[in-house]
Amino acid sequence: MFWDSLAVVPILIAEARSSAMVALLRADRTPAIWWGTPVECQSAFHRRRREEILSQGALGDALTRLARLVEDVDVMAPTPRLRERAAGALAAHPLRAADALQLAAALVWSEESPTGEGFVSLDDRLREAARRQGFEVLPDRL
Numbered sequence: 001m002f003w004d005s006l007a008v009v010p011i012l013i014a015e016a017r018s019s020a021m022v023a024l025l026r027a028d029r030t031p032a033i034w035w036g037t038p039v040e041c042q043s044a045f046h047r048r049r050r051e052e053i054l055s056q057g058a059l060g061d062a063l064t065r066l067a068r069l070v071e072d073v074d075v076m077a078p079t080p081r082l083r084e085r086a087a088g089a090l091a092a093h094p095l096r097a098a099d100a101l102q103l104a105a106a107l108v109w110s111e112e113s114p115t116g117e118g119f120v121s122l123d124d125r126l127r128e129a130a131r132r133q134g135f136e137v138l139p140d141r142l
Contacts, residue, residue: 001028001118001138002106003073004126005040005098008033012041012065013054017122020139024120032074034105040098041066076105093129103129110135 001024010018011025025031045062048054054062076082078101085104089095095103103126110117119135121127127137 001030001120002032002109002135003037004102004119004121004123005034005037005044006122006126007120008037008041008066008069009044010122012062012069013045013048013058021120024138028118028120030074031072032076032106032109033070034076034102035078036098036101037075038066038070074109076109079108082108089129093125093132095125095129099123099126099129102126103133106130106135107133 003025007021007024009015010021042063045054045059045066049056049059082101082104085107086097086100089100089103089107090097093100093103106117106119107114114130114134117135118138119127119130120138121130122142124142127142131137
């Protein structure tokens with residue numbers, strides 16, 4: 001399955017959707033993420049720290065878990081092909097740039113054959129774009 005950054009965050013810090021996301025990850029034999037996902041996750045963690053939602057210790061734990069996760073997943077590198085695919089995604093779907101890059105990474109990861117491949121996301125627009133591209137969008141319901 002390909003994992004959107006927003007779906008990775010609850011795996012690494014406690015949130016309402018953590019149990020569901022952890023269960024999906026445990027069922028995934030070949031998880032994949034976009035190259036920028038670790039930075040997006042770090043951004044979410046540091047924002048929560050600034051907002052005093054996460055303690056300094058919890059931030060450190062989340063960063064450690066993120067580093068371990070990145071070692072164990074397939075990471076889609078930024079390439080000219082991926083950048084071109086992201087431009088196409090922006091033309092076809094109402095996405096932000098980072099979401100278009102994630103969708104493009106998923107398409108490259110699936111070798112442009114998304115039918116039957118899982119796309120894990122918690123973002124409504126990105127979920128719809130992935131569904132329109134042919135991915136099986138997970139979780140089934142938000």
